[in-house]
Structures are given as C-alpha cells and as structure tokens.
Amino acid sequence: MAGIFYLKGAIMFDPTAIPMYKPEEIEPKWQARWEHDKLYQPWNDPDKTKFYALTMLPYTSGDLHIGHWYAMAPSDARARFKRMQGYNVFFPMGFDAFGLPAENAAIKNNTHPKTWTYNNVERMRAQLKTMGNSFDWRSEIVTADPKYYRWTQWWFEQFYKHDLAYQKFAPVDFCPSCNTTLAREQVKGEERLCERCGTPVIKKNLKQWFFRASNYSEELLRFDGIDWPEVIRTLQTKWIGKSEGASIIFHTEAEDALEVFTTRPDTLWGATFMVLSPEHPLVDKLTTEAQAEMVQAYRQQAARQSDIQREALDREKTGVFTGSYAVNPASGQHIPIWIADYVLMTYGTGAIMAVPAHDKRDFDFARKFNLPITVVIQPDGLESINAAALTEAVEAHGMMVNSGPLTGTPGNLSFEKAVEFAEANGFGHRSVNYRFHDWLISRQRYWGAPIPVVYCPHCGTVLVPDEQLPVELPDDIEWTQKGDNPLVIHPTWKHTTCPNCGGPAERETDTMDTFMCSSWYHLRYLSPDYETYPFDPEQAKFWLPVDTYTGGSEHATMHLIYTRFFHKAARDCGILEGDEPMLQLRNQGMVLGEDGEKMSKSRGNVVNPDDLVQKYGADTVRAYLIFFSRWDQGGPWSYSGIEGNARWLRRVWSMFLEPETTHVDADVLKALRRKTHQTLRSLSYDYENFEFNTIVSGLMELLNMMARAKAAGAYGTPEWNECVDIYLRMLAPVCPHIAEELWERLGKPYSIHNQAWPKLDEEAAKDEEITLVVQVNGKLRDRMIVSPEISKEEMQAAALSSDAVRGELAGREPKKIIVVPGKLVNVVV
RNA sequence: GGGGCGGUGGCGGAAUAGGCAGACGCAAAGGACUUAAAAUCCUUCGAUGGUGACAUUGUGUGGGUUCGACCCCCACCCGCCCUACCA
The missing domain is CATH 1.10.730.10 (Isoleucyl-tRNA Synthetase; Domain 1)
Known part of the structure; x- marks a missing residue:
C-alpha cells in the first residue's frame, strides 16, 4: 500500500517525470491498431520480392504453451526483419483441429469434439494475439472446418484419379471386447491393453486406404535445391531406409514360392533354415498338423505384441517350427521353415533366409533351437573359422567358401558373382528394398475428414462427385460404451445413393489421417475463401514455394516427409509446380523446465506464458525467449533470467x-x-x-x-x-x-x-584503432593500440619494440615472426 | 546395438575464417539513493599467487597437427535426444 501511495505521489508532485513503461497498456493498444490498420496484410505487390514465411500451425489442444511461443516469436521476428528489408512478407497462422484428443476430451467431458475444438480455437487465437505477431489473420484456416476439409477430400480424389490412392488389407490394433479399432495412442502399456476396457488388443486385418508414397522413396532421398538442416535430412534418409541387395526365390517342398530379400546374397549357401513373420500369408498352408497347435498359439501371442516389444534387441529369440521345409536354390539343401517374431511382416517380404554363421540374429536363433550352422564366408586376415567353434556370427565380408561353384570368390566380388549366379539360374535378381511404406490414411475415427468414397453393390468403389463435396460429418452423434466409430452407428449418415447408378449405397466410414490436413495447409492460407479450387492459382503462382519454414524437428519423419510427398504427388497430378514445397527449413530446440527436464504437469515445472505476459508483457517474454539460448538448441527456463530482460526494456x-x-x-x-x-x-x-x-x-x-x-x-x-x-x-x-x-x-x-x-x-x-596482440611463442605478452591502417612491416616493428617482447627475447634472435594483418604478431624464438 | 547433438565461470550462454577465451545476461558481494522496502544507479566477480602493475593456470579426459587449438585429427569419458532384431 505504501508503495502505491508513494508512486501516486511521485506522479502528482513531479510533473516532469516521464510516464512509466506499462506493457499492459501499450501492448493491447498497438495490437488493436495494427489489426485495424491491416498492417500485416500483404497482397501480390509486384514491385516487391515475395517472401513466404511459415511456422507450423498448432494443434488445438486447448492452451498455448511456452513451446508455441518459442517456436513462433523468433519466426515472427525474422518475418518482420524480412519485411523491413523490403520483402513482401506473407506470414499466416491457422489451427490443426482434427484428431483423436478432441474425441477423447469430448467423451471425457461429455461434450462434442466440435465444441471442444472450436472453444480451443477461440482461446488459442486470443492467446496468440497477445504475442503481437505479424500474422495475417485474413488467411487463418481451421482444418476441421468443412470449408477446409472439402478440399482435403478433393485432394484425396485427385490422388485416387491418378492412381496414387488405393485400398488394401492391413493390420490395425483392434479391441475384441469393444469391437472397434484403436489408434496407437489408445493402446496402453507393455501389455497392450485397450484404453477403455482393459482387454488385450489384437491385430486385425482391415481394408484400408493408402497413398502410394513409396513410389517416391527414391525422390524423397534427394534434397536438391532445398536448404534443410542436415539432421532432418539424415532422419528422413534413414527413415526411408534404402538398402541394396537381392531378391531370392526359394520354393517349399510343396512348390510354393517363398521370396526373400537379402543384402548378403554371397551368404546364400549358408542359408540353413528360413524364418517367416508370424503374420506371413503362407504360414497356414505351411503348418503341418503336428505343429498346428504350437504355431497357432505362437501367432496369437505375437499378434498381441507391439512392434516395439517385438523389436527389443535384448529380448531372447522365440519361434516355432512350421513342420515344412524349403529347398535352398543354390545348395539344394532341404531346410526347415520356422516362424519367429523377429521377422517383421512390415519389412521386405516378411520372410528371410537365415544364415546363422554370418548374421547375429540368425545365429542367436540357431543356437537357441539347435539349428545347423554352415560357414560360407572366410574373411581375410581371420583364422579359418568353423561352425562348431563359433561363439558369434561373423558378419564381415570375405572369400566365399563351401559355396559350390562360387567357392573361392574373393570378398570384393562375392556380391556381384552371387547375384549373377542367381540370375543365371533363374531364382533371383538384384533388388532394392525400402523401409518406407505407402501411407496408410484410414482412421476408424469420427473427428477427421471423411474419405469421400461410396461403396455401391453394383458400381463398386465410387468417388463422391465434386459438386457433392464436402462429405460433412454429422453433428448428431452418439458415443457408445464400446467406443464404436459414431459414423458407423449413426442411423442414417452412411446410407446414401450411388452417384453413379442412383441405387442404395454406403459411405466409407473411415476418416483421413490428420497429417493429410497438414500436408497442404500452406496452400489454403493463400486463399482461404476461394470456392472453385483448393487455392487461387494466381496467388499460388505469386507466393509459392514457402521460403522459410520453422517448427519442431520431431516432425522429421512424419509431417515433414508427408508434406514433401504430397507436393510431389500434386505435381504429378499437374496441380503444383516445382519439386519441393519448402525451400528453407529451420528447427527450434525445446524449452525445458527450470530443473533442466522436459516440462510436464507431473513434474510441476510447466511455465505458463499467459502469466508471464501479465507480469512482464509480451515484449519481455519474446526478448527472453530469443535471448536465453541458441534457438536451435533450446534449454532450461529461468524465472530470474527473464527479470534481466524486463530490466533491459525498462x-x-x-x-x-x-x-x-x-x-x-x-x-x-x-x-x-x-x-x-x-x-x-x-x-x-x-x-x-x-x-x-x-x-x-x-x-x-x-x-x-x-x-x-x-x-x-x-x-x-x-x-x-x-x-x-x-x-x-x-x-x-x-x-x-x-x-x-x-x-x-x-x-x-x-x-x-x-x-x-x-x-x-x-x-x-570502421574502427579508429585496433588492439594489436603481441605474442612470443604463441603466448600473449603485450597489447598495443595502433591504427587499423598499419602495415605488416610496421606491425612487426611495433611488436619488436615492445618492452615485454624484448625482455622475453633477452637478446636472442627471433626464428620466425608471424604477422596476421590487423590482428596480431607472434614472435617465435 | 545404431545415429545425432552437446560438455566453456556459481548458472544460461558469447567467441561470424585456426589468432586477446568468458561478450551479453542471471546469481552473488560491496556501495549510492530511500525513514524503510521495491525500483534505479555505481563497483567487483574463472582459479591460484601477489598490496599492486602482473605472473601462472584454465574451454570433459589423454594424445596429435600448428608459430598459435574452445575451434582441425585420433582415442576415450559423461550427458541429452532420436532410433531400434530393417534381413
């Protein structure tokens, strides 16, 4: 109280005192004025060079957190800098609004996903405005808005028409009790239990929609003409996972073909058994009656395990013999066929030739189940190895031994010769395998853009005609105890007529992955109200591509790869030009709690930006976030640190x-x-x-x-x-x-x-004078103030005239004198 | 297991081309102003020795290259992040 009186007194009795810095007054004032004056709304000014600055749009989770500020404030500062440099800057903002959290929150709070989402949009927009960013709010988009997802659906149709979208069966997580598919986040814990009812989740094959992203694997590995951080390029490269090897066709004793991929065709003669993934389609056929029970039990158990669990390296190998045999096409040897969960259906062909002598995993497996081991590679410089004495697999390359006609082939030729041999004998060929898959876009959820497809008993799969888009989500939905997709149980929604023949038909009830929405939002920003096309072609011509894109590196293998695919696919549909959507990418680091740990509610180290704005004003928060660390590195928050920036602005x-x-x-x-x-x-x-x-x-x-x-x-x-x-x-x-x-x-x-x-x-x-550093043997001995124009000779003379140098020399002759113009002289003795 | 990033004062961090290490800020200590507090201003602030100018030492550890290394090379230790049986 006393303080306030004193303050008032000071203002009353000292009319010359300047007003205090009151961010709480000036910030809203200017924000309102800028908005009113449309200060940040560029539009195709042909006299200026365009600059499209984009920062990742936030998910409508409910609250803007300090991480959003950290991502956006520096991006805004740079966009503003570019504006002042004379560029015509476009810096839009929107909301990623579809997705599972909205459904979960809606069920939990007994509300509607739409209500929850749009409340959050309102709240977050208001919070964003307190930052004072130079966003062009004219361009705002909300991906859950029918005006927006009408075009998300349009994109799907374009891809379908160009054979970039297709349907096939794929395994999904399924709760047998709730009778519904689950998103990965809804499967809880090591035991893989259903989030709602606690029932163990199983894998189930369902017909789902895919985009042919893998068609672009090779192109996605090239980053020509774009300035993206090396980290991201490395992550994407590894994610695409190109590996060169060979396809080898084995045959079972029953003459079924069994194709495998291997990077080591040179070890073919050492393949002493085969292993199939438990989900491999041939397993049923291969399983003999005697083994049926064990195989069935193993498959069930494997179906319940997540990929992560199955892939844990230190886990002991497990597996079951099918009872069948295959023939090694090179050696003619009859080899047993097993199933094991260390072979993944999602990589290669879901089947491998096992070469225990030269592959660690196969070696472990062979040792555990007493399967034969044959040495077929003799690495140079290694003592002659024999199978019985092996303690671990020998993975090094080397001369082929024990390999029929190829025995004696040296290590540097073995790959080539083995492939040639397979080709000549008609059981294999060179091949390239990618880890990267087609993009599964089907989600058995309500809160997403409906896939605009109708299934007609007569006409089959039919696209919803453009003039009928959007296929809108119904508002009157119900949530069942079982957690069914409301679109499936809705009494009328899925029932429609076939656009082709007019007969009764059913709608697709799956919705699209939200990464679909965020793959093209930068296009919709250009003309959010454009009604005849996803974007105004003239605007696109002017503004694309995005010049600088900023956001978190955690999206490296998801959003950032999908949006590149999307652009290339759109290019091939004749819709977009250029090969890449974003020329320059920069990633911010993460703001940690004061304790140096990741912020989390449970740790109680979460920093709330609204409180900070109230206390210090947005400018101080922005300044602190920009000041406290390297942007790409992030670092721990400090409440006392921000005081320093508040002090600075005062x-x-x-x-x-x-x-x-x-x-x-x-x-x-x-x-x-x-x-x-x-x-x-x-x-x-x-x-x-x-x-x-x-x-x-x-x-x-x-x-x-x-x-x-x-x-x-x-x-x-x-x-x-x-x-x-x-x-x-x-x-x-x-x-x-x-x-x-x-x-x-x-x-x-x-x-x-x-x-x-x-x-x-x-x-x-220009400096008027510089400090000349004088060293003797690389050690600082003297400093002299000299003119920046000083010549090398003068520098040397000045250094030698130094008392400190003369003392150090003590009459000795310098061996060498290094003179770095404008910087230093180093006298070596 | 693989990959990436990092390790500089009590703390966060600077050092833009291999050339004065520690900019800037926080914290701390001392002082000025004030009845007092807050705010503000001034001074000190890597370590060791010295009253002092100054000397020695110092960028995770060990080695190397160089007239000269936080920076380049080799080996190792630690931390964080990502990834994970990829055939």
Whole structure:
C-alpha cells in the first residue's frame, strides 16, 4: 500500500517525470491498431520480392504453451526483419483441429469434439494475439472446418484419379471386447491393453486406404535445391531406409514360392533354415498338423505384441517350427521353415533366409533351437573359422567358401558373382528394398475428414462427385460404451445413393489421417475463401514455394516427409509446380523446465506464458525467449533470467525518453556512431542466419554504450538521434510494441513496422584503432593500440619494440615472426 | 546395438575464417539513493599467487597437427535426444 501511495505521489508532485513503461497498456493498444490498420496484410505487390514465411500451425489442444511461443516469436521476428528489408512478407497462422484428443476430451467431458475444438480455437487465437505477431489473420484456416476439409477430400480424389490412392488389407490394433479399432495412442502399456476396457488388443486385418508414397522413396532421398538442416535430412534418409541387395526365390517342398530379400546374397549357401513373420500369408498352408497347435498359439501371442516389444534387441529369440521345409536354390539343401517374431511382416517380404554363421540374429536363433550352422564366408586376415567353434556370427565380408561353384570368390566380388549366379539360374535378381511404406490414411475415427468414397453393390468403389463435396460429418452423434466409430452407428449418415447408378449405397466410414490436413495447409492460407479450387492459382503462382519454414524437428519423419510427398504427388497430378514445397527449413530446440527436464504437469515445472505476459508483457517474454539460448538448441527456463530482460526494456524506455543535457565531447559521439553501425552490421547477419540470441545481447551492448554516451552529454545530438532511430528499428522485430510506442513518442511516423531496415554506414562502423596482440611463442605478452591502417612491416616493428617482447627475447634472435594483418604478431624464438 | 547433438565461470550462454577465451545476461558481494522496502544507479566477480602493475593456470579426459587449438585429427569419458532384431 505504501508503495502505491508513494508512486501516486511521485506522479502528482513531479510533473516532469516521464510516464512509466506499462506493457499492459501499450501492448493491447498497438495490437488493436495494427489489426485495424491491416498492417500485416500483404497482397501480390509486384514491385516487391515475395517472401513466404511459415511456422507450423498448432494443434488445438486447448492452451498455448511456452513451446508455441518459442517456436513462433523468433519466426515472427525474422518475418518482420524480412519485411523491413523490403520483402513482401506473407506470414499466416491457422489451427490443426482434427484428431483423436478432441474425441477423447469430448467423451471425457461429455461434450462434442466440435465444441471442444472450436472453444480451443477461440482461446488459442486470443492467446496468440497477445504475442503481437505479424500474422495475417485474413488467411487463418481451421482444418476441421468443412470449408477446409472439402478440399482435403478433393485432394484425396485427385490422388485416387491418378492412381496414387488405393485400398488394401492391413493390420490395425483392434479391441475384441469393444469391437472397434484403436489408434496407437489408445493402446496402453507393455501389455497392450485397450484404453477403455482393459482387454488385450489384437491385430486385425482391415481394408484400408493408402497413398502410394513409396513410389517416391527414391525422390524423397534427394534434397536438391532445398536448404534443410542436415539432421532432418539424415532422419528422413534413414527413415526411408534404402538398402541394396537381392531378391531370392526359394520354393517349399510343396512348390510354393517363398521370396526373400537379402543384402548378403554371397551368404546364400549358408542359408540353413528360413524364418517367416508370424503374420506371413503362407504360414497356414505351411503348418503341418503336428505343429498346428504350437504355431497357432505362437501367432496369437505375437499378434498381441507391439512392434516395439517385438523389436527389443535384448529380448531372447522365440519361434516355432512350421513342420515344412524349403529347398535352398543354390545348395539344394532341404531346410526347415520356422516362424519367429523377429521377422517383421512390415519389412521386405516378411520372410528371410537365415544364415546363422554370418548374421547375429540368425545365429542367436540357431543356437537357441539347435539349428545347423554352415560357414560360407572366410574373411581375410581371420583364422579359418568353423561352425562348431563359433561363439558369434561373423558378419564381415570375405572369400566365399563351401559355396559350390562360387567357392573361392574373393570378398570384393562375392556380391556381384552371387547375384549373377542367381540370375543365371533363374531364382533371383538384384533388388532394392525400402523401409518406407505407402501411407496408410484410414482412421476408424469420427473427428477427421471423411474419405469421400461410396461403396455401391453394383458400381463398386465410387468417388463422391465434386459438386457433392464436402462429405460433412454429422453433428448428431452418439458415443457408445464400446467406443464404436459414431459414423458407423449413426442411423442414417452412411446410407446414401450411388452417384453413379442412383441405387442404395454406403459411405466409407473411415476418416483421413490428420497429417493429410497438414500436408497442404500452406496452400489454403493463400486463399482461404476461394470456392472453385483448393487455392487461387494466381496467388499460388505469386507466393509459392514457402521460403522459410520453422517448427519442431520431431516432425522429421512424419509431417515433414508427408508434406514433401504430397507436393510431389500434386505435381504429378499437374496441380503444383516445382519439386519441393519448402525451400528453407529451420528447427527450434525445446524449452525445458527450470530443473533442466522436459516440462510436464507431473513434474510441476510447466511455465505458463499467459502469466508471464501479465507480469512482464509480451515484449519481455519474446526478448527472453530469443535471448536465453541458441534457438536451435533450446534449454532450461529461468524465472530470474527473464527479470534481466524486463530490466533491459525498462532501461530502453527511460534511456530514450528521459532528457538530459550537458556538454558534449566529439570523440564520444564518434564512438557512439561507430558502435551503432557496428551493431547494425552484426545484427543484420544474426537476423538473416537465425542467430537470435546475439541480437538481444547486441542491443544490450549498444544500450550500455548509449548510457555512457548519455552520461557524457550525447543526448539530443544528431548522433544520438540517429542511434535511437536505428536502435528502435533493430529492436522492432523482437519487441514490436515497445518499439512502436517509443517510435511514436519520439515523434516519428507510424508505423515503425513499415520502416526500412537501416542502411549501414561502413565508414562510421570502421574502427579508429585496433588492439594489436603481441605474442612470443604463441603466448600473449603485450597489447598495443595502433591504427587499423598499419602495415605488416610496421606491425612487426611495433611488436619488436615492445618492452615485454624484448625482455622475453633477452637478446636472442627471433626464428620466425608471424604477422596476421590487423590482428596480431607472434614472435617465435 | 545404431545415429545425432552437446560438455566453456556459481548458472544460461558469447567467441561470424585456426589468432586477446568468458561478450551479453542471471546469481552473488560491496556501495549510492530511500525513514524503510521495491525500483534505479555505481563497483567487483574463472582459479591460484601477489598490496599492486602482473605472473601462472584454465574451454570433459589423454594424445596429435600448428608459430598459435574452445575451434582441425585420433582415442576415450559423461550427458541429452532420436532410433531400434530393417534381413
């Protein structure tokens, strides 16, 4: 109370005092004005170079968290910098609004996914606006809006028409008690129990929709012409998982073909058994009566395990003999066929030839089940190996032994020769295998864009005609105890007429993966209300591709690969031009809790941006986030750290507004100008190169210089005024509100955000003197203040005249003298 | 097991081309202002030795290349993230 009285008193009794910095007043004021004046709405200005700055749109989870701020504030600062540089910048924002959490929340809170989602959109939009970003809200999209998903459905139809979408059976997680499919997130724990009823989940084959993403595997491995972080490129490359090898066709004793993929055709003669994935389609046929019971039991158990569990390396191998045999096409040997869960149906052909002598996994398996081991490779420099004495598989390449006609083939030729042999004998060929699969887009969920397909008993699969799009989600839905998809149990929704023959037909009840929605949102931003096409072609021609895309690297193998596929597919449908959707990608790191751990409710280390805005204002929060660490690295939050940025902005405020006059010293003014332009030079570099933290520290440094200059009477001089002008422009992208407010208070024309980036005066930025570093044998011995124009000879002479150097030399002759112009002299003795 | 990123004061971090390590900020200590507190301002602040200018030492560890290494090379240790039986 006393403090407040004192404060009021100060204002009442000291009319000359400048007003306090009150972000809570100036920030909403400017946000409203900018919006009213449509300050951030570019539109095809042909005189300017376009710049499409895009940051990943948030999922409508309910609250904007500090991570969103961390992703968006620096992206906004850079977009603003680009605007000031004269680019025509488009920086849109929207909401990723479909998805499972909405359904779960709706069921839990007894509300509707639409209500939940749109409430969150409202809330998050308001929160976003407190950041003061330069978003063009005209372009906002909500992916759950029928206006939007009408075009998501349109895209599906284009892909279908161009044979890039197809249907096939694929295994999904299924709860036999609830009688419904589950999303991966709904399967809980190691035991893989249904989230709702606790029943063990099984894998079930259902007919589902796919996009032919694997057609693009090879192209997706190329990153020509795009500037994406190496980490992302590596992750995508590994995810696509190209491996070169051979396809080998084995035959069972019953003459069924059994194709395998191997990267080691040279070990073919050592294949002493085969292993099929438990889900392999031939298992039933191969299983003999005597083995039927064991095989069945094993398959059931395997069906319940997640891939993760099955793939755990340290898990002991398990498996069951089918009772059948195959013939090794090279050796003619009859070899047993087993099933084991270490062979995955999702990779290769779901079957392998097992070469225990030369593959670790096969070796473990063979040892456990006493299967024969044959050595067929003798690596150079290794003692002659024999199967009985092996303690581990020998995976190194080497000379082929024990391999029929190819015995003696050296290691460097073995791959080629083995493939040639297989080709010549008609049982195999060279082949390339990818880990990357076609994109399964079917989701047995309500809250997604319905797949616009009708199944007609006469006409088969029929696309919903364009004029009938969107296929809208019904609002009147019910949730059953069992958790069925409301679209399936809805009394009327799925019943429709065939667009082809007019007879009764049923709608597809699956909806699309939400990554479908986010694969093309950057196109819809360009013309969110355009009614005859997913985007206005003229706008697309002007704005595409995206120049800078920012967001989290956790999307490397999902969104960021899907959106690249989507673009290429659209290109091949003749809809888009160019090979890549986003030219430059940059990823931010993660803000951790004060304890250095990932933020989580259970840890109690979550930082709430709304509270921070209330306490410090958005500019301070933005400045702190930009300042505290390298953007691509992230790091721990600090509540005391942000105080430093709050202090800085208060200093800026009073520095610029509090007048002060005394005598002026010309040297001080020159130094101020020098520092001003030096800062301008380094900050221009930092903004361009996403080195945000040094932007703020550079501004702090310049402010410190200004304080000294002000104390020496620089306030109000032309040099001072120039400094203030440049300072505010450099500050504007990071702290747009305070920069605008000070700009106005200093009588400059609205708006600072329409001002040009300052021009660098190279001459002013030049150092008047430099510190010459003098070393003897690489150790610092002296420093001298010299002119920057000093010649190499003069530098050397100056260094040798140094007392410290002379003392160190003690009469000895220098062996060598290294002179680095403008920097240092190193005298070697 | 594989891949990636990182390790610099009490803390977060700078060092843009191999050339003054520790910019900037936080915390801490001392001081000024104030009845007092907050705010603000000033000073100090890697370690060791010295009253001091200064000297020695110092960027995870060990080695190497170089006139000179936080930076390049080799080996190792630690932390975090991702990935995981990929045939």
